[in-house]
Amino acid sequence: MPGVSIPQDAYAVELRNLRKSFKTSNGVQDVLRGVDLDIRRGETMVILGGSGGGKSVILKHMIGLLRPDAGEVIVDGEVIATPEKFDYSTIRRKMGMLFQMGALFDSMSVGENIAFALKEHHPDIPALSVEEKVATLLGMINLNPAFATKMPSELSGGMKKRVSLARTLALDPEIILYDEPTTGLDPITSDVINDLILETQSKFHVTSVVVTHDMASAFKVADRIAMLYQGHIIFVGTPDETRETTNPFVQQFIRGERRLDPERLAAT
Amino acid sequence: MARTNPLLVVVEATGEATTLFFGKLFGALGRMLATLGDLFGLVFQILWLFRFTFTKRGWLLARTQMMDLGVASLPLVFITALFIGMVAAVSAKYQFQNFVPLRYLGTAVTQMVFLELGPVLTALVMSGRIGSSIAAQIGTMKEKEEVDAYRVLDLDPLRYLAAPRVLAGIVMLPTLTMIACSLALIGSWAVAVGGLGVTSYTMVSGMRLFFRSYILLVCLVKGTVFGGLISILGYYHGIKSAGGARGVGEATMKSVVSSSVMILMFDFLITFLMLF
Numbered sequence: 068m069p070g071v072s073i074p075q076d077a078y079a080v081e082l083r084n085l086r087k088s089f090k091t092s093n094g095v096q097d098v099l100r101g102v103d104l105d106i107r108r109g110e111t112m113v114i115l116g117g118s119g120g121g122k123s124v125i126l127k128h129m130i131g132l133l134r135p136d137a138g139e140v141i142v143d144g145e146v147i148a149t150p151e152k153f154d155y156s157t158i159r160r161k162m163g164m165l166f167q168m169g170a171l172f173d174s175m176s177v178g179e180n181i182a183f184a185l186k187e188h189h190p191d192i193p194a195l196s197v198e199e200k201v202a203t204l205l206g207m208i209n210l211n212p213a214f215a216t217k218m219p220s221e222l223s224g225g226m227k228k229r230v231s232l233a234r235t236l237a238l239d240p241e242i243i244l245y246d247e248p249t250t251g252l253d254p255i256t257s258d259v260i261n262d263l264i265l266e267t268q269s270k271f272h273v274t275s276v277v278v279t280h281d282m283a284s285a286f287k288v289a290d291r292i293a294m295l296y297q298g299h300i301i302f303v304g305t306p307d308e309t310r311e312t313t314n315p316f317v318q319q320f321i322r323g324e325r326r327l328d329p330e331r332l333a334a335t
Numbered sequence: 336m337a338r339t340n341p342l343l344v345v346v347e348a349t350g351e352a353t354t355l356f357f358g359k360l361f362g363a364l365g366r367m368l369a370t371l372g373d374l375f376g377l378v379f380q381i382l383w384l385f386r387f388t389f390t391k392r393g394w395l396l397a398r399t400q401m402m403d404l405g406v407a408s409l410p411l412v413f414i415t416a417l418f419i420g421m422v423a424a425v426s427a428k429y430q431f432q433n434f435v436p437l438r439y440l441g442t443a444v445t446q447m448v449f450l451e452l453g454p455v456l457t458a459l460v461m462s463g464r465i466g467s468s469i470a471a472q473i474g475t476m477k478e479k480e481e482v483d484a485y486r487v488l489d490l491d492p493l494r495y496l497a498a499p500r501v502l503a504g505i506v507m508l509p510t511l512t513m514i515a516c517s518l519a520l521i522g523s524w525a526v527a528v529g530g531l532g533v534t535s536y537t538m539v540s541g542m543r544l545f546f547r548s549y550i551l552l553v554c555l556v557k558g559t560v561f562g563g564l565i566s567i568l569g570y571y572h573g574i575k576s577a578g579g580a581r582g583v584g585e586a587t588m589k590s591v592v593s594s595s596v597m598i599l600m601f602d603f604l605i606t607f608l609m610l611f
Contacts, residue, residue, distance in 0.1 A: 132483050159489040170480040184488035186392065187495075238488065 077108040078144070079242050079274040080129055085138035087124055098124050100298030101138070111268055111275040113285045115320060116295035122278040123167070125295070126244045129276065130162050131155035142242070160188070163235030164244040168251075169227030171219040177230050178215030181205070185237045204233040207270075208263060225256035232263060236271070243267065245277040249284045261287045282321055286310075294320065370593065374571060377497075381567065384491075384498040396499040404465045404500065404566070405507025409514070415460050416515035419452050420444070420522025428531050437533050441541025444523045449550040450610070453516035455602050458561035461508060462594040466569040469500055470590035473573025474583035482574065492574070501566045508562025509555045516554060553609050560605060561598050568594045 085102040088095050098121035106112045116122045127133040128140055131148065140148040142158045171180050181201045186192065202212045208229040219227060228248060235243060245264065249257035261284050268275055268288075279285055285292055285306075292309045294302040294317050302309070302317050309317060315327050387393035427443045473496060476482050485492045520542065527533040569590045576586035 127483075130487055132486060159487075162487070164484075164487045166480045166484060168479060170484040172481055172484070173476075173479075184490055187490060190390070190392065234488070 078105050079108045079142070080104075080106040080276070081139075081141040082125070082128070083139040083141065085125070085128060085140065086136045087121070087128065087133065088136060097298055099128075099135075102295070102298070102300055104293055104300050104303070106274060106276060107291075108274055109272055110290040111264070111277060111288050113277045113279060113289035113292045114295055115280060115282075115285055115292060115317075116278075117320075118280060120295055121298060122280075122295055123246050126164065126246055126276065126278055129242075130164050130244055131159065160238060161241045162244065163238060163240035163242070165228065165231050165235055165246060165248055167246045169219070169224075169231040171222075171227055171230055171234070173219055175219075176215065177205075177210075177217050177219065177222070180219065180230060181215075181234045181237050184234070188238070200237060201233075204236055207236070207266075208233045209259075223256075225252050225259065228252075228260060229263065232267070236267065239271075240273060242274045242276070245275065245279075247279055247281075248277060249279060249281045254283070257281065257284060258287075260284075264288045280320075282323075367593075367596075370571070374567060377493075377567060377571060378563075380493055381498050381501050384494045385502055387494055387498065388502055393499075396495065397502045400499045400503035401507055404468075404503045405511060408461060408464055408507075408511060411460060411464060412457060412511050412515050413518060415456065416453070416518035417522035419456050419515070420448060420519030420524075421526045423447050423452055423519065424523035424526045424531065428527075428533075437531075438537050438541050439544070440527060440531070440533055441523075441538045442544045442546075443541075444527075445520065445542045445546060446550065448516050448519045448523070449554045450606070451602075453519055454512045454554050454557035454561060455598065457512045457515045458508065458558070458565065458598045459595055461511065461561075462565045462591055462598065465504065466565040466590045466594045467587045469566060469569030470573040470576070470586045471583055473570055474576035474586040477574060477576060478579060478583060497567075497570045497574075500570055501563060504562035504566030505559055506562070508565065509558030512554060512558035512561075513551075553605070556609065557602065557605055560601055564597050564601060565594045568597065 082102050082104045085099050086097070087099040088097045090096075102125060104112075104114075104125075114122050114125060124133060128135055128148065129142070131153070134153050135148055135150060137150060139146055143161070145157065146152065147155055147158060171177075172183065175183060178198075178201050181204055182197050185200065186197060201215055205212050205214060210226065210229060210233075214222075214226075214230075219230070222230065248260050248264065252260065264275060264277065265288055267273060275288075277284070277288060286309075289306050291303060291305055293300050294309075294314075296316050302312060302314050304312060310321070312318065319327050388397050423444045424440065427440055427447065428437070431437065431440065431443075473482070476496070482492050482496070485495060524535070524538050524542075527538045528535050572586040572590040572593070573583075576582040578585075
C-alpha cells in the first residue's frame with residue numbers, strides 16, 4: 068500500500084536467474100531466459116506481460132508447481148528450488164494461489180471447497196469453528212452464507228474466483244499469488260476483485276504477487292510493477308514510475324499499441 | 336524415364352510396411368515398458384497411502400468412490416454376467432456333442448466361469464466403465480488446474496485422488512466379480528434347464544461335482560489384481576494427459592486399451608502361477 072514503509076532488506080520471494088524452457092511440437096521454447104526479481108515482504112507486486120509470455124510460469128515456480136531448468140527460487144531467505152534441489156515442504160502452507168479459472172473442486176460444495184484443506188490439515192478442529200470460519204470468509208468475499216451449499220457449477224466466473232480466494236485465505240497464507248485474477252471478467256466484476264486484493268492486503272498483511280495484462284487492475288492494486296518481456300524482467304518500478312518511464316516496451320504495453328513508438332525506441 | 340520392375344516395387348513396399356510394422360510394434364512395447372516402470376513406483380506409493388483410509392475423512396473419500404465405481408456398476412455387471420453364463424452353457428453343450436455326458440455340463444460351466452470368464456469379462460467390461468471414467472475425471476481435473484490446486488493447498492493428489500479410487504477398485508472389483516460369477520451360474524442353469532434339455536438336478540449336481548474352494552480364491556485374486564490395474568491405469572493416464580479435450584479423450588482411450596491388454600497378460604500370469 069502506498070505510504071506504508073517497507074524494510075528494504077526483507078524479501079518474501081527472490082528469483083535469481085530463473086530459466087525454464089518447454090518442449091513443443093516444433094522444438095524447444097525458451098519461456099524464461101534469466102528472470103531476476105525481488106518481492107518485498109508485505110508489498111503487492113504486479114507482473115505485467117503479454118499472453119503466453121511466461122507470467123504464470125513465474126508464479127508456478129514460486130509455489131513449486133514447476134521446477135527450474137536453471138537459477139534459484141528463494142522464499143523467506145531459504146533456497147527452495149534449484150535444478151538440483153526441490154523442496155517446498157517447509158513453505159507450502161505459507162503460500163496460497165488463486166488460479167485463473169478458480170480451480171474449485173467441482174465435486175464439492177462452496178463450503179466444502181473452503182473448508183476442505185483446513186479440515187485435512189487440522190483434523191481435530193471442531194466442526195463449529197470450521198463453519199464459523201467458512202461464514203467469516205464468505206462474508207469477507209461478500210457472498211451470502213447461503214452460498215456455502217451451492218456447487219461451483221452454479222457460480223459465475225467472478226464468484227468462482229472470489230470463492231477460490233476464500234479457499235486460499237482459509238489456510239492463513241503469508242504470500243498469495245494471483246494468476247490473472249481479472250481475466251475474463253467484466254470491468255465492474257474486475258473492480259470487485261481488485262478491491263478484494265487490496266482488502267486482503269490490508270487485513271491480513273500478506274505479500275501479494277499478481278500476474279495480469281489488465282492495466283487498470285495493475286495500476287489499482289500494485290505497490291510495484293514488473294514487466295516481463297521475452298523471458299526477462301525489463302522494468303521494475305512504482306505505478307507512477309511505470310506511467311512515466313521512457314522504456315518503449317512498457318509504454319507500448321500501457322498504451323496497448325501494436326507497434327513500438329520509433330522515437331522512444333531511438334531514445335533508449 | 337527408367338522403368339521400374341513391378342516386382343521390385345512390391346518387395347520394396349513390403350519391406351517398408353514390415354519396417355513400419357515392427358517399428359510401431361517395438362515403439363509400443365518400449366512405451367509399455369516405460370509405463371510399467373512408472374506404474375511400479377506409483378503402486379507402492381499408493382499402497383502406503385492406504386493407511387489414511389483408516390481415518391474418518393479418508394474413509395469418507397474411499398466410500399464415495401466405492402459407491403460411484405462399484406455399487407453403481409451393479410446393473411451393468413448383472414446383465415453381462417447373466418449372458419456370460421448363458422453363452423457358457425450353450426457353447427459347452429455344443430463342444431460336448433454326444434461324447435461327454437451332459438451331467439458334466441454344470442461342472443464345465445462352473446470351472447469356466449470362476450476361473451476365466453467371470454473375472455476376465457467382468458474386468459474388461461469394467462475397464463470400459465470405471466477405467467475410462469477415472470481417466471476422464473482426473474484428466475479434466477488436471478486441465479482445470481484442480482490437481483494443481485490440491486498441490487498448492489499442500490494436499491497430495493496421490494492421497495486424495497489416487498488412493499481412494501485404487502482402493503475402491505481393489506475392493507469392489509473382486510466383489511463385483513463374485514456377484515457376476517454367481518449370476519452367471521444362474522444364467523447357465525436357466526438356459527440349460529429351459530433350452531438344452533438338462534434337468535435342474537443334473538445341472539446342479541454337475542456344478543457341485545469337483546468343486547474346490549480353491550477356484551474361488553483364483554477368482555478373487557484375479558478380481559483384486561484386475562481392479563488394481565484398471566484404477567491405477569485410469570489415474571495414471573488421467574494425470575499424464577495434456578492438451579485440452581483431445582488430451583482427455585486420448586487419456587480415456589489409453590486407459591481402456593492399456594488396462595484391457597494388461598488384464599489379459601496378468602490373467603495368463605495368475606492362471607499359470609496358481610493352476611500350473
